[in-house]
Amino acid sequence: MESLRGVKMIYELKVEEDAPMTVNNFLKELLTEGEVDAVIAMTETPSGKSAFPTMISHPEKLSTNVFAPLLPVSTGTVVSKVTKVKPPKKTLAVVLRSCELRALTELVKLNQADLENIILIGVDCSGTLSMDTYQGQDQDITEAVLKNESEDDLRTACLNCKDPVPKNADLVIGTFGADTDKNLFLDAKTEKGAEIVSALGMDESEGEEVREKAVQDIRDEKEENRKAFIQERSEIEGPDKLLEFFDTCVNCHNCMKVCPVCYCNECIFESSIFDLEGDKYMKKVEGKGAYKTPTDSLLFQLTRFNHMMLSCVGCGLCEQACPSDIPLMDVITGLADNAQELFEYEPGDDPEEELPLVVYREEEFEDVEER
Amino acid sequence: MKDDFEPTVVAFLCNWCSYAGADLAGTSRLKYPENVRSIRVMCSGRVDPVFILEALNEGIDGVLVAGCHPGDCHYQSGNYKTNRKMILLKKLLTDFNVDSDRVRFEYISASEGQKFADVVTDFVGTLKELGPSPLK
Numbered sequence: 485m486e487s488l489r490g491v492k493m494i495y496e497l498k499v500e501e502d503a504p505m506t507v508n509n510f511l512k513e514l515l516t517e518g519e520v521d522a523v524i525a526m527t528e529t530p531s532g533k534s535a536f537p538t539m540i541s542h543p544e545k546l547s548t549n550v551f552a553p554l555l556p557v558s559t560g561t562v563v564s565k566v567t568k569v570k571p572p573k574k575t576l577a578v579v580l581r582s583c584e585l586r587a588l589t590e591l592v593k594l595n596q597a598d599l600e601n602i603i604l605i606g607v608d609c610s611g612t613l614s615m616d617t618y619q620g621q622d623q624d625i626t627e628a629v630l631k632n633e634s635e636d637d638l639r640t641a642c643l644n645c646k647d648p649v650p651k652n653a654d655l656v657i658g659t660f661g662a663d664t665d666k667n668l669f670l671d672a673k674t675e676k677g678a679e680i681v682s683a684l685g686m687d688e689s690e691g692e693e694v695r696e697k698a699v700q701d702i703r704d705e706k707e708e709n710r711k712a713f714i715q716e717r718s719e720i721e722g723p724d725k726l727l728e729f730f731d732t733c734v735n736c737h738n739c740m741k742v743c744p745v746c747y748c749n750e751c752i753f754e755s756s757i758f759d760l761e762g763d764k765y766m767k768k769v770e771g772k773g774a775y776k777t778p779t780d781s782l783l784f785q786l787t788r789f790n791h792m793m794l795s796c797v798g799c800g801l802c803e804q805a806c807p808s809d810i811p812l813m814d815v816i817t818g819l820a821d822n823a824q825e826l827f828e829y830e831p832g833d834d835p836e837e838e839l840p841l842v843v844y845r846e847e848e849f850e851d852v853e854e855r
Numbered sequence: 856m857k858d859d860f861e862p863t864v865v866a867f868l869c870n871w872c873s874y875a876g877a878d879l880a881g882t883s884r885l886k887y888p889e890n891v892r893s894i895r896v897m898c899s900g901r902v903d904p905v906f907i908l909e910a911l912n913e914g915i916d917g918v919l920v921a922g923c924h925p926g927d928c929h930y931q932s933g934n935y936k937t938n939r940k941m942i943l944l945k946k947l948l949t950d951f952n953v954d955s956d957r958v959r960f961e962y963i964s965a966s967e968g969q970k971f972a973d974v975v976t977d978f979v980g981t982l983k984e985l986g987p988s989p990l991k
Contacts, residue, residue, distance in 0.1 A: 723989040726951050752905060771914050783912045787905045790947050819950055826946055827939075841943070844935030846925065 493672040495681055496689040497657070503664045504549040504626060507579075507607075507657055510670075514577055515543040519680050520603060521574035524562060526552045533619045537562050550579045550657070553629040555612045555639075558744035558799055560587030564597040577603040579657075581612075582650045583641075586797035586832020587744035589652050593839050594747045594795075603676060606650020608659040611635070611642035614804060630664050640813045641800020644710040649699050652835055655680065661691060661698030669695055714818040727782060729815065732808035735781040739802035739812065740788055745795040745831070753784045789819060794840050795831045796820035862916035862982035864891045864975070867906065869899045871929040872964045873921035879968030887972035888979040891919070898922065899960075900933030904944045907958055911990050917957045917982045919974070924962040934962065954985055 499506045507525075514520045525548040527538035535552035537559045559580045566572065580588065585606055591597040610629050612618075617637050618625065628634045635643075642648075650656050654677035658669030669689055672678040689695075737753060740746045758780050769775060796816060803812040824830060827840035868874040874895045880887060896902060899922025907918045920941060922934040938960060945955035961974050 723951070723953055726953075758909075768913070780912075783905075783908055786908050786947065786951075790904045790908070790944055793947070794943065819947070822950060823943060823946055826942065841936065841939055844932050844939060846935070 493678055493681065494658075494689045494692050494695065495670040495672065495686040496691070497668040497670050497686070499664065499666055499668060502627065503630060503659065503668060504551050506668060507550045508546055508548045510657075511548060511577070511579075512543045512546050513684055514680070515541070515546070517684060519575070519683060520577040521572075523548075523577045523579065524559065524566075525579040526550050526554075526559075528552060534615070535618075539566075548579075549626060550607050551610075551626050551630055551659075553610070553612045553625060553634075554615070554618045555581070555583075555799065555801065555804070556615070557742065558587050558801060559584040560591055560597070560744040561742075563588050563602065564591045564744075567598040567600075567602065568596055571598040571600040571602065573601065575601050575603060577605055579605045579607055580650065580653070581607060581609040582648050583609070583645070583797050583799040584744070585650050585652055586646070587799065589832040589835050590745045590795045590797065590839075591747075592835060594745075596747065603655070603680070604653040606653030606656040608650070608657065609642075609645070609648045610659065611638035611645070611648070613637050614639055627664075630659060639800055639804065640713075640811070641798055641803065644713045644798070644813070644817060645706045646710070646798045648702055648706060651833060653677075658695055658699075660702055661695035667691075671695075710817065710821075714821060717814045717818060730782055730785055730810065731776070732810060733781040733785065734808055735778045735784065736807060737784070738805040738807065740784075742801040742805040743788075743792060744799065744801070745792050745797060746788065747791065747795070753780065753787070758783075789816070793820045793823040794827060794829060796824075797832050860983060860987060862890055862979060862987070863914075864917045864919055864978060864982065865910045865915050866891050866893045866919040866921065866975070867896050867899065867902045868893055868963075869922040869929075869934075870895055870897045872923035872927060873899070873961075873971070875965035876921070876963040876967045876971045879965065880971045881968075883968045885968055885972040887975040890979050890982075891975050898928070898930050898933035899937040900928075900930065902937060902940075904940060907944060911953075911957065911988060914988060914990065916985075916988045917959065917978060919959050919961065919978055921961045921963045921971070921974070924964055927964065953989065956981055956985065957988065 497506050497510060511523050511525060522539055522541040524537050524539045526535050527548045528535045534556060535549060535554050536556055540546050559578060563578055588597055592599060610632060654674045656671040656673060658671055662668050670686060672681045740751055800813050806812060829840045868877055877893055899920055902920050910918050920937060922937055928934045941960040945958055948955045959978055963971050
C-alpha cells in the first residue's frame, strides 16, 4: 500500500437524511460508478435486533448502517476469510472500525489475509454496546452513540479503546470534529483512496484543523481512561487468585474462536493431545487431592494469552463471547499493554513492522545470558 | 521441611549444543542433582510456551530450556527466537504473580559439560528456596 504520509486530502460528505444514510449513499455511488464491485459493511439484520458485516454487490440491496454500535464479529476476521485462500480478482471495499483494522493489519502480518484488490474504508468509532444492550434499545441508538449520549452503555473494551481513529485505511469516514447532522469527513489516506475520491468529484473540506483537534482530544481521553482502568484493576495475586478469576470458565473456547488475532489455524486445545489415560488423571488427583474438571481450562487461558497478547487489539470480543461473563478485559488490557511495551510493539500500527516473535536482534535482552 | 523438598525439573535441551553438553557432563563424570528430566528437542525454538505451561500445570517445579549460544544455532536463529518467547512467557508469569524464576533459559554449548552441571545445580538450589510449585 503506497502511503501518502504528509499529504492531506480531506473531503466533505454532506449529510442528507442522517449519517448512516449518507455513508450508505456514498457506498452506493462506489458501486454504481464501478469504482468497486462489492462492499462489506455493517447492515442491520431484518429483526432489527442485531447488525452484521454484510457483503453486498447490488446497489439496490444496500441498506447499511456503518455506525451501528455493535461488534458481533470482527470484520478483520471476515476479510481474512474472504482473502486467505486467494484474494478476489474484482475490487472489494470493506468498511471497518479501528479495532477491526488493527486486527486485519495483524492478520496480514500473519499471512492470514491478503489486501490485494481490497479497499479499506475506516470509520471513526464512538464505541459499541453489548449484544443485550443493543437488542433492548430502539432505533435511535445509533444516533445516541454517535453523539456520545450513551457513554455509560459502552462496552468495557470501548471505554478503554486503544485508538478509536482508524489507521492504515485507504479512506477514513470521520465523525470526530464533525456535526454529524450536517457533514462527515472523508479523509483520503492513500493513493488508492485519493483516486476514488477524485473519480467521484467531492468537495474539499475546510474543517481539517477542527478534525485534527477533535481526534487528538478523543485519543487523549481514551488513553487516560485506559491508564486509569489498568490501575484500578487490582492485580491477580498469585495462582490461587488466578484460579478464582477463571473458576467459572466452562472451557467452551468461545474467546479463542471470536478472537481476530488468535492465529493458530487449529488450536492445540481442540486436538486430542491433552486426552490422557485414566491412570494419569488418577495420579494427578493423588498429587493435588482435588481438582476441578475439565482440567485444562487454566492452561488454555494462559496459553491463549501467551499466543495473542502481543497482537491484542483490545476489541473485547473475548469478553463479549464469554457465556460465564468472565470480565476478561480486566486482565487482558494490562497484560497486553505490558507485553507490547516490553517489545515496543504496537499491534495494527505499522504494516511494515514485523511481529516481535518472528524477528530477532543480535544485541538485546543480554541479561538472560548473564544470569 | 524445606530441606527435604526435592524439586522436579524438566529440561528441554537442543540436539546440537545443550544435549551434547549434558552428555559431556555425564561422560566427564561431573556431579549434578538428579532432579532433572531431560527432553531432547531438535532446537530450543521448538519449545512452544504451552509445553512449559503444561509442565508447570502438571506439577513440575521448574522448567529449564537450553539452546546454542548466540550465533551458533544450527538453524541460524532458533535460539534468538526462543529468547524472545521466554521473555514473553516470564512476563506473563510475573503478571500473574507466579515466580518467573521457575522458568529458566540458558545458552549451553556442546563443550560446556561443566556449565550444564552448574546450571542444573544452581537451578535446583533456586527451586528448593522457592518451594514446591504453587500450581501443583
